[in-house]
Amino acid sequence: MFKQDTERGEEALIEAVNQEAGKLIELLRCSDAPDSALADATHHIQAAMEILSPYLQHGKEWSAVSIASDTPGPGWLEEDLTRCMPFSPVSGRRNPVAPPIRLWRDGDEVRGETTFSPTYAGPPNSVHGGVIAAVFDELLAMANVVSGAAGFTGTLTIRYHRRTPLDRPIELWAVNERNTGRKQLSRGEMRVDGKVTASAEGLFILPASSRRS
Ligand SMILES: CC(C)(COP(=O)(O)OP(=O)(O)OC[C@H]1O[C@@H](n2cnc3c(N)ncnc32)[C@H](O)[C@@H]1OP(=O)(O)O)[C@@H](O)C(=O)NCCC(=O)NCCSC(=O)Cc1ccccc1
Numbered sequence: 001m002f003k004q005d006t007e008r009g010e011e012a013l014i015e016a017v018n019q020e021a022g023k024l025i026e027l028l029r030c031s032d033a034p035d036s037a038l039a040d041a042t043h044h045i046q047a048a049m050e051i052l053s054p055y056l057q058h059g060k061e062w063s064a065v066s067i068a069s070d071t072p073g074p075g076w077l078e079e080d081l082t083r084c085m086p087f088s089p090v091s092g093r094r095n096p097v098a099p100p101i102r103l104w105r106d107g108d109e110v111r112g113e114t115t116f117s118p119t120y121a122g123p124p125n126s127v128h129g130g131v132i133a134a135v136f137d138e139l140l141a142m143a144n145v146v147s148g149a150a151g152f153t154g155t156l157t158i159r160y161h162r163r164t165p166l167d168r169p170i171e172l173w174a175v176n177e178r179n180t181g182r183k184q185l186s187r188g189e190m191r192v193d194g195k196v197t198a199s200a201e202g203l204f205i206l207p208a209s210s211r212r213s
Pocket of ligand 1: 138209
C-alpha cells in the first residue's frame with residue numbers, strides 16, 4: 001500500500017500513484033510476458049482506468065494547469081525545483097511519463113540528478129537523443145527562472161559528445177549566462193562519472209505579446 005505522508009497527504013498519494021504508473025510503463029517496455037499475463041494485466045489496467053475516468057478534466061482550463069501556483073502544496077522550493085512544474089513531462093511528479101529527476105538551486109546555478117530507465121532508450125543501452133533535448137529544455141529554462149527571467153525556448157542546440165547511458169546516475173548542471181531585454185541565454189551539461197555526455201545552449205525569449213499584457 002502507499003505510505004501516506006501525514007503532512008503532505010493527498011499530494012503524497014497523487015505522486016505515489018504516478019510513480020507506480022511510471023513503473024508500469026517500464027514493466028511494459030521491458031516485459032517478455034506471455035499472452036496470458038498480458039491479458040491479465042490489460043484487465044487490471046482497464047479496471048484502474050474505469051476508476052479514474054470520471055475525474056478526467058478536459059479543455060483549456062485543465063491544459064493551462066501546469067505550474068505550481070495552480071495547484072495546492074508548496075510551489076517553490078530551492079532545494080527541489082521540480083515542485084514548481086508538477087505536470088511537466090520532463091520532471092513532473094504528477095506525470096507518469098517523466099523520469100525521476102531532482103533539480104535544486106546552487107547559488108546562481110541549477111544542479112540535478114537523474115537515472116534513465118530503459119523507458120527512455122534510444123540507441124542500445126543509451127538514452128534517446130530527443131529525451132536528452134527535452135531534459136535540457138527544462139533544465140535551461142529552470143536556470144533562467146533562477147536568474148529571475150523566464151521566456152519561451154526560441155532556439156535549443158544540443159551537442160551529443162558521447163552516449164548517455166541508461167541505468168546510471170546522471171549529473172545535471174545549468175546556468176543562465178546572460179539576460180538582455182527579452183532574451184535569456186543559458187547553457188547546461190549532462191555528466192556521467194564527471195565526463196560530459198551532452199551539452200546544450202539555449203536562447204529563450206519573452207514574447208512581445210507578454211510585454212503588452
Ligand atoms: C517567444 C518567441 C520565441 C519569440 O517571440 P516573438 O514575440 O515572436 O519575438 P520577436 O519576433 O519580437 O523577436 C524578438 C527577438 O528575438 C529574436 N527571435 C525570435 N524568435 C527567435 C527564435 N526562435 N530563435 C532565435 N531568436 C529569435 C528576433 O530575431 C528578435 O531579435 P532582435 O530583438 O531583433 O535582436 C515566439 O516565437 C514563440 O512563442 N515561439 C514558440 C516558443 C515555444 O513554443 N517554445 C517551446 C515551449 S517553451 C519551453 O519548452 C521552455 C520551458 C520548459 C519548461 C517549462 C517552461 C518553459
